[in-house]
Amino acid sequence: RWFNILREVLGWRVGRRDMREIKDGVRFQTEERVPPAPLLDESPLPPITIDWRVMLFDADGDILIQPPGELQETELAVRLPIRVDNQVVGYLGYVPRLRLVQSLESITARQQSRRFGVIGIGMLAAVLLNAALIANWLSRRLRALGQGATALARGDYGTRIPVRGHDELARLAGDFNHLAEALAAAQRGRQQWIADIAHELRTPLTALRAEIEAVQDGVRPLTQTSIASVAQEVQRLTRLVEDLRTLSLSDLGALTYRKAPLNLAECIDDALFTARAAIEAARLEVELDLDRSVMIEADEDRLAQVFANLLQNTLRYSDPPAKLVIRVATEGEMARIDWEDSAPGVSDQDLPRLTERLYRVDASRSSSSGGSGLGLAIVQAIVTGHGGHMEAAHSALGGLRWCIRFPLAANSAA
Incomplete structure (x- = not known):
């Protein structure tokens, strides 16, 4: 009975549509059909085929025949009542194209959302894993630095940290x-x-x-x-x-200096005059080449201490007959003093260490000659305090040459 009703509805009242399914989609083809021949009750019923957008419901709204495939959006179907003798015996439902497209779009959006959600969760898990690994790697290296700093604070200066990489x-x-x-x-x-x-x-x-x-x-x-x-x-x-x-x-930084304009040549003359007895006793030959116009800003007492210490160093460690050559000249905006004495000299490796405190080169420059090993260190401290610098080199006389530079006084530099 339902088959006859369906044939009648589809053949005459629905418009005689024939659906042909193809592999990559569906294609509709409309053609006029010959009215179906009356069916005999004894003939076998052919299989029921139905348009993929059409559904059949009974009078209670329960679906009897649903379209093939996975589309089961029955709530989207528009239901048309089927009447027999003015009595609703069922409903023929179909899904309009617009609703079908909207349904497919929502299904695709939900699928993409699920995929994006899975991808996002995977990426978040990967980021968290990488962050945990990087944090563990950094914490181990920083922990080594912290332990090393703690060891240094305890006074363990032999602590070393392995250097790995180039970061x-x-x-x-x-x-x-x-x-x-x-x-x-x-x-x-x-x-x-x-x-x-x-x-x-x-x-x-x-x-x-x-x-x-x-x-x-x-x-x-x-x-x-x-x-x-x-x-x-x-x-x-x-x-x-x-x-x-x-x-x-x-x-x-508490060593005080009372600086005033000072003639450098006169200061050297005073230092030599004060030590004239020691110079004569040591038979030290002194040769002077002084530019008497050179003026610097200096503390006269401290500068006298510089020249006294240098002279004592020459008297103690130069072999007789000794010779001392002192030159004063200008070099740009600096005043230059060259202090050269005769043999013995010092080796190249000892030159940079001569101004170290309590440093002595060898037995010939030991404390037995009366030196404390602090004189040259005091000279360097005073020279540095005046904004100058000093350096040691080998002398052409066979001994030691000190090159000392001081900034020129403002008027002298002009």
Whole structure:
């Protein structure tokens, strides 16, 4: 019965549409049909085919025949009542093209949304995994830097961090190692400095103590000679302590200078005149080539100390008959002093270290000759305090040549 009703509805009332399905879609072809021959109840029923947009519902709205494929959007169908003897026996539903397209678009949008959601979740998981790996890698390298910094703070200057790669953290590790090496060198220098000071102080104190004990025990009578010997050791000890104080003030930036316009040639003349007795006793030949128009801004007392220390260095360490050549000239906006003495000289590796505190080249320049090893360090501190600089080189006379430069006074430079 339903078959007959469907044939009647599709054949005459729907418009006789024939659907042909093809592989890549559907194509509709409309043609007029011959009215179907009446069916005999005894004949077998052919298989029911239906347009892919058409559905059949019973009187209660339940679907009886749905279109082929996966399209089951029954809520989009427009239902037409099927009446027999003025009684609704069912509904013929069809999906309009516009609704079908909208439905396909919404299905595609939902599918794309699901795909995008899966892709987004995957990308987020990948980003989180990479971030966790990178964070772990960075934390391990930063942890090594932190442990190294903690070790340096404890005074363990032998700590080193392995340098891996060429990135910023590798350069930071290299700088950390350079800092550790510098701190280790500073610590060794400080320890050596303390040991050298203790040695320098012990030498005059030991001699002073021996002189006093000899007088107390009656081994040496209390004469002017013994008193002079004690006074000499006291003077040496006082000079050493004063040199240490001068260097300490220089390190703290508390070494004061009362600068005033000063004629450099006259200052050298005064220093040589003050030491004329020692120069004559050492038979030191002094040759001067001084530009007496050179003026600088300097503290006269401090500059006299510079020339006195340089002269003492020449008198102590130059072999007789010794010679000293002093030249003063201008060099651009600087005043230049060349201080050259005769043999013996120093090696190339010792030249940069001559201004180190308590540094001595060899036994020929030892404390037995009366030097504390602080004179040249004080000279460099005073020269630097005046905005100048000094450098050592080999002398044509076979000894040592000091090249000292000071800024010219404003009027002299003009």
